[in-house]
Amino acid sequence: MIELIKRDIRLAWDQGTALWVAAAVFVMICSLLAIGLGGSAVVLSAAAPAIVWAALSVSALIALTSGFTTDMESGALDQLRLRGHTLWEIALARIVASFCTVLLPLTLAGMIVAEIFAVEGNEKLRLAVSLVVGGPALSSYGVLSGAILATSGRGGLLGILFTLPFIIPVVIFGEAAVGETGALMSSSPLQALLGISLVAVVISAVASAAALGVNGE
Amino acid sequence: MTARTLLSLQGVTLARGGIPLVEKLSFELRAGEIAWVQGPNGSGKSTLLRAVCGFIAPTEGHIKHFASVGYLGHKSGFVPFARAIGEALFWIGGSPDFTIDRKRVSQLSEGQRKRMALERMSHDDAGIWLLDEPYAALDDEACRNLDLSVQHHCARGGAAMIVSHQGLRDLDRDALLIQLETR
Numbered sequence: 052m053i054e055l056i057k058r059d060i061r062l063a064w065d066q067g068t069a070l071w072v073a074a075a076v077f078v079m080i081c082s083l084l085a086i087g088l089g090g091s092a093v094v095l096s097a098a099a100p101a102i103v104w105a106a107l108s109v110s111a112l113i114a115l116t117s118g119f120t121t122d123m124e125s126g127a128l129d130q131l132r133l134r135g136h137t138l139w140e141i142a143l144a145r146i147v148a149s150f151c152t153v154l155l156p157l158t159l160a161g162m163i164v165a166e167i168f169a170v171e172g173n174e175k176l177r178l179a180v181s182l183v184v185g186g187p188a189l190s191s192y193g194v195l196s197g198a199i200l201a202t203s204g205r206g207g208l209l210g211i212l213f214t215l216p217f218i219i220p221v222v223i224f225g226e227a228a229v230g231e232t233g234a235l236m237s238s239s240p241l242q243a244l245l246g247i248s249l250v251a252v253v254i255s256a257v258a259s260a261a262a263l264g265v266n267g268e
Numbered sequence: 269m270t271a272r273t274l275l276s277l278q279g280v281t282l283a284r285g286g287i288p289l290v291e292k293l294s295f296e297l298r299a300g301e302i303a304w305v306q307g308p309n310g311s312g313k314s315t316l317l318r319a320v321c322g323f324i325a326p327t328e329g330h331i332k333h334f335a336s337v338g339y340l341g342h343k344s345g346f347v348p349f350a351r352a353i354g355e356a357l358f359w360i361g362g363s364p365d366f367t368i369d370r371k372r373v374s375q376l377s378e379g380q381r382k383r384m385a386l387e388r389m390s391h392d393d394a395g396i397w398l399l400d401e402p403y404a405a406l407d408d409e410a411c412r413n414l415d416l417s418v419q420h421h422c423a424r425g426g427a428a429m430i431v432s433h434q435g436l437r438d439l440d441r442d443a444l445l446i447q448l449e450t451r
Contacts, residue, residue, distance in 0.1 A: 054358075058358055061350070061354050061358070062347055062349075062350055065347075065349055065350045065351050065354060065372075066349050066350075121347055121348070121349070122347070124343070125343055125344065125345065125346060125347050125348060126341055126342075126343030126344060126345040127345050127346065127347050129321065129323060129339060129341065129343075129345060130339070130345035130359070130388070132321075132322070132323070133321060133336075133337055133338065133339055133392075133394075134392060267323055
């Protein structure tokens, strides 16, 4: 499993474009929403968590939903299976690697946006925690979408449309967790978000494996 | 003394889209043997190799492996945009014996990619080599090197199953012929 995760991180580094595209989309969405909201500092500070969550969700999915196409087209998936790796191991490793190479950098970008939009300290901390806790869910759904669409050669918009119903609860609870008061880890939306992430990782790994198996025949 | 069996197919039927491609195929491949799979386009040659790999389940019959499988298909199995040295380290555990410098896999020649693929099978100590059109896009020297690799593998107790429209060059003297027909 560690070997697979290191391989996926290496390939993400070698490719490079996925993260840059995601970052560009992230910046565009944040900028356009800020312009559309009139640019008022008070309005932007209040709306920043929602802006960051929406932008991060869309940009992460754009980066993730074509994830298995290259592995399928190059025959690498076949070779990994021959080496004894199961499809669910391959999918789980991809979820972990995607979280590290796409979601965490975008979370960092989100914190920079929060800083620019003058989000308060406590709210900024909650935003960071909610993004990290909800990130595995986004990674999982993106990978699942990529597995289903692996042989179609089309990720991107089709992948986002497919994944949208699953990520809406993630965004709702993620944004709600930022607005909570009281102890951070006892926040109900944050606990729900954690539950969603855990379930998403397990179900997506299994479902991705099934999809890759069918696509590989 | 009879060489040990590495691969056994018993009454194997393979279908694609409900249409049978291979029907009730039975044979055994023993250590040191080479099987040459022949047939027209669409007769199920590549499908047969993928079934032996375990990627496709037969609709009837059984496929039993008594050794691990290595597969060189139409695709090399290396990610095109990846740095070749990174792929070599992952799959082979080191740099192959030809210069790959800072090249990406897509910048390697077909011969270089196939040599890396053969080294991958050797590194994994695969007993059964499955080769689908291995001579395609290779020059004479690369073809000779491939033949030597296969002969060396079989001499060490392995076996090979080869799909080739171009014949088996020097490998076909004692090859087991598996003839598939279009259905």
